[in-house]
Amino acid sequence: MLFFRRKSTLASGNGAPAEAPSVEARSVWRNARLRLYRNKAAMGSLIILGLIIVLAIIGPSLSPHEYDAVYWDRIQMGPDFANQHWFGTDGNGRDLFVRTLYGARVSMAVGLLATFVSMVIGVVYGATAGYFGGRVDNLMMRFVDILYTLPFMFFVIMLMVVFGRNIFLIFVALGAVEWLTMARIVRGQTLAIKRREFIEAAHAIGVSNLTIIFRHIIPNVLGPVIVYATLTIPQVILIESFLSFLGLGVQEPLTSWGVLISEGANVMEVAPWMLLFPAAFLATTLFCFNFIGDGLRDALDPKDR
Amino acid sequence: MTRYILKRLLGAIPLMLIVIAVAFFMMRIAPGGPFDSERALPPEIEQNIKAAYDLDKPLVQQFGIYLWKVMHGDFGPSIKIRDFSVAELIASGAPASIQLGLSAILLALMVGVTLGTLSALRQNSAADYAVMGVAMTGIVIPNFVMAPLLSLVVGVYWELLPTSGWGSGELKYKVLPIIALSLPQIAYISRLTRGSMLEVLNSNFVRTARAKGLRDHLVVIRHALKAGLLPVVSYLGPATAAVTTGSVVIETIFAVPGIGTYFIKAALNRDYPLVMGVVIVYGALIITLNLLVDVLYGLLDPKLRSNR
Numbered sequence: 001m002l003f004f005r006r007k008s009t010l011a012s013g014n015g016a017p018a019e020a021p022s023v024e025a026r027s028v029w030r031n032a033r034l035r036l037y038r039n040k041a042a043m044g045s046l047i048i049l050g051l052i053i054v055l056a057i058i059g060p061s062l063s064p065h066e067y068d069a070v071y072w073d074r075i076q077m078g079p080d081f082a083n084q085h086w087f088g089t090d091g092n093g094r095d096l097f098v099r100t101l102y103g104a105r106v107s108m109a110v111g112l113l114a115t116f117v118s119m120v121i122g123v124v125y126g127a128t129a130g131y132f133g134g135r136v137d138n139l140m141m142r143f144v145d146i147l148y149t150l151p152f153m154f155f156v157i158m159l160m161v162v163f164g165r166n167i168f169l170i171f172v173a174l175g176a177v178e179w180l181t182m183a184r185i186v187r188g189q190t191l192a193i194k195r196r197e198f199i200e201a202a203h204a205i206g207v208s209n210l211t212i213i214f215r216h217i218i219p220n221v222l223g224p225v226i227v228y229a230t231l232t233i234p235q236v237i238l239i240e241s242f243l244s245f246l247g248l249g250v251q252e253p254l255t256s257w258g259v260l261i262s263e264g265a266n267v268m269e270v271a272p273w274m275l276l277f278p279a280a281f282l283a284t285t286l287f288c289f290n291f292i293g294d295g296l297r298d299a300l301d302p303k304d305r
Numbered sequence: 306m307t308r309y310i311l312k313r314l315l316g317a318i319p320l321m322l323i324v325i326a327v328a329f330f331m332m333r334i335a336p337g338g339p340f341d342s343e344r345a346l347p348p349e350i351e352q353n354i355k356a357a358y359d360l361d362k363p364l365v366q367q368f369g370i371y372l373w374k375v376m377h378g379d380f381g382p383s384i385k386i387r388d389f390s391v392a393e394l395i396a397s398g399a400p401a402s403i404q405l406g407l408s409a410i411l412l413a414l415m416v417g418v419t420l421g422t423l424s425a426l427r428q429n430s431a432a433d434y435a436v437m438g439v440a441m442t443g444i445v446i447p448n449f450v451m452a453p454l455l456s457l458v459v460g461v462y463w464e465l466l467p468t469s470g471w472g473s474g475e476l477k478y479k480v481l482p483i484i485a486l487s488l489p490q491i492a493y494i495s496r497l498t499r500g501s502m503l504e505v506l507n508s509n510f511v512r513t514a515r516a517k518g519l520r521d522h523l524v525v526i527r528h529a530l531k532a533g534l535l536p537v538v539s540y541l542g543p544a545t546a547a548v549t550t551g552s553v554v555i556e557t558i559f560a561v562p563g564i565g566t567y568f569i570k571a572a573l574n575r576d577y578p579l580v581m582g583v584v585i586v587y588g589a590l591i592i593t594l595n596l597l598v599d600v601l602y603g604l605l606d607p608k609l610r611s612n613r
């Protein structure tokens with residue numbers, strides 16, 4: 001709707017400049033933002049996610065407890081407001097509220113960083129393949145096809161076994177797994193825009209290939225990239241918690257939602273809060289990222305609706 | 306078509322080689338050897354042990370020997386589970402794992418496609434929202450949370466089914482693991498089906514089929530589903546990978562004696578040969594199923610059929 005209105009005002013503006021002087025041209029990004037604002041599920045998710053992030057940052061300092069402080073007299077207790085254990089304590093007598101929020105920090109950091117790694121690799125790779133086309137493209141995308149059919153999760157698990165649990169290895173490994181789809185998306189988009197006039201114009205004035213890719217191609221494929229990145233974050237968080245659940249993720253006393261959930265799942269009959277709180281946080285976060293991703297897709301791609 | 310299948314079969318061989326090579330060399334760059342933890346041995350004996358496991362030869366030759374053995378089904382001995390070879394362990398675990406995995410994929414396909422089609426046919430109805438809400442829940446609640454919850458509610462509170470174990474393979478032991486394994490896939494497949502069916506139901510050939518007076522259910526079953534299922538078929542490859550990884554967790558939670566359980570134990574115990582063996586078996590499984598899916602896709606999609 002908005003998109004069409006903008007086109008028509010622009011068109012009439014071109015024909016008779018005096019007719020519509022008060023109408024400002026809106027950029028694609030501004031239109032997308034307005035569309036996103038009207039998507040209730042996405043905006044609600046954005047607010048909730050914002051709250052979780054704020055809580056993860058300042059939450060631990062609200063509580064009088066440290067994330068690795070052990071209270072021998074309060075092992076595996078339910079939520080207890082007298083001692084300010086709002087979410088109860090875990091099997092080692094540590095405060096679950098603070099640990100859940102520390103887990104939030106780790107899970108979010110892994111999600112964001114690994115997604116960023118995958119985005120950088122995928123975008124550069126996809127744009128290069130799409131831009132050069134022909135044999136280069138063929139070769140590069142065949143390589144992606146091959147990687148696609150490899151059992152990557154098992155390689156990641158093997159990597160964890162061999163090199164021990166190392167949080168930086170998790171970033172790199174997950175980023176290395178997740179860039180494949182990103183590369184495919186970016187390549188498709190690049191193929192679509194590389195024949196456009198502004199690329200030709202850049203060629204004509206002698207801009208180098210490298211500059212064209214970074215200055216003209218990549219900014220123009222950013223829309224789908226952002227959408228897919230938003231949907232990658234929850235996947236990465238899920239994979240990290242999966243690894244942690246298997247005992248291959250982050251190491252004690254540091255924690256992540258996956259570690260907390262796996263501890264909670266073992267004792268859920270006697271201490272359900274140990275499963276409930278981290279699982280609720282994880283599920284809510286994944287929900288929010290998925291809704292925001294869907295909302296962004298609708299906002300950035302009006303044809304799709 | 307035969308040529309295409311042959312071509313794909315040949316293409317699978319280098320893929321398998323890559324999987325075996327990655328598994329092999331990853332283990333070799335691991336710090337420390339398999340015999341480090343044992344008490345110090347006299348050099349001659351150590352030399353003999355190394356010779357027995359071919360560890361004294363150059364790395365490339367070792368890889369060749371390993372490859373040769375793997376092709377003959379010999380994955381070497383397990384380090385931690387004494388007196389068992391990796392091949393024996395895999396053979397003992399495979400039936401349970403394969404049963405679980407295949408049943409889960411079939412169940413996910415049936416339920417997912419049905420739900421997705423129904424919600425596409427009743428777009429924006431209460432039923433549609435309900436199905437999509439449940440699908441979203443299935444996606445965001447990881448199966449390692451869902452599985453213990455299922456076993457707690459169905460197994461402990463309602464006492465309907467056993468919470469874990471395998472017995473002698475009776476059906477009642479399989480129900481919960483299969484459901485837990487297929488739930489995320491049901492969610493994905495129903496979302497995929499809904500999306501593509503919505504597109505197909507608005508396309509011209511479906512309108513034509515309706516215009517010539519074909520009854521509704523025939524239009525859907527005979528015309529729309531055929532085209533609408535293509536994305537689902539191409540998702541089957543990733544789905545297999547997801548189910549095999551998922552089965553690792555599900556088998557551990559429900560104490561199913563499958564290869565997934567061995568994998569986790571081996572990974573935590575650093576039983577390298579066993580980890581390698583399981584990775585190679587899973588890799589072969591995923592590559593084979595991807596191949597099958599591609600062939601199936603070729604058969605279903607007339608555009609691809611004529612090209613090849």
